[in-house]
Amino acid sequence: MRVKKEINIQIGEQIKRAREKAMLTQEQFAERIDVSPQYVSDLERGVVGVSIATQKRVCTVLSVSSDQILFGFETENRAVAIAEKCESLSENQYMLLSNIVSKFVEAVESANSI
Numbered sequence: 001m002r003v004k005k006e007i008n009i010q011i012g013e014q015i016k017r018a019r020e021k022a023m024l025t026q027e028q029f030a031e032r033i034d035v036s037p038q039y040v041s042d043l044e045r046g047v048v049g050v051s052i053a054t055q056k057r058v059c060t061v062l063s064v065s066s067d068q069i070l071f072g073f074e075t076e077n078r079a080v081a082i083a084e085k086c087e088s089l090s091e092n093q094y095m096l097l098s099n100i101v102s103k104f105v106e107a108v109e110s111a112n113s114i
Contacts, residue, residue: 009046014069016044018062033057 019029019040026044030037033054042048050058059066067073086094 004046005049006046008043008049010072011050011069012044012046014072015050015058015062018058018064018068019044022062024062029061032061 019026022029024032026040027037030040033040034057035054039048043050055066055069058064059069086097089097
């Protein structure tokens with residue numbers, strides 16, 4: 001019996017969560033990433049590790065980031081995060097913030113061109 005590495009167990013759990021969220025069976029998932037169903041089972045249980053090439057296919061098929069698979073969290077688009085914070089602003093507050101951001105970006109671009 002193989003000794004499971006903790007990192008493989010953690011990655012396997014993240015892959016399983018993402019696969020289930022995508023509502024794919026192990027068989028369907030295996031077919032889409034071009035591996036055997038047994039490999040998917042072993043991967044999700046942490047019996048085997050994942051190669052970079054396979055991880056890339058996993059992320060593509062499941063529409064997840066490698067951060068989510070490796071570290072257990074989704075990376076958030078920074079612009080989207082800022083936009084969500086601005087949703088509760090009034091129209092006047094939004095326009096003020098928009099002007100501030102525009103001036104800030106202009107200043108940063110100007111400083112970078114020096």
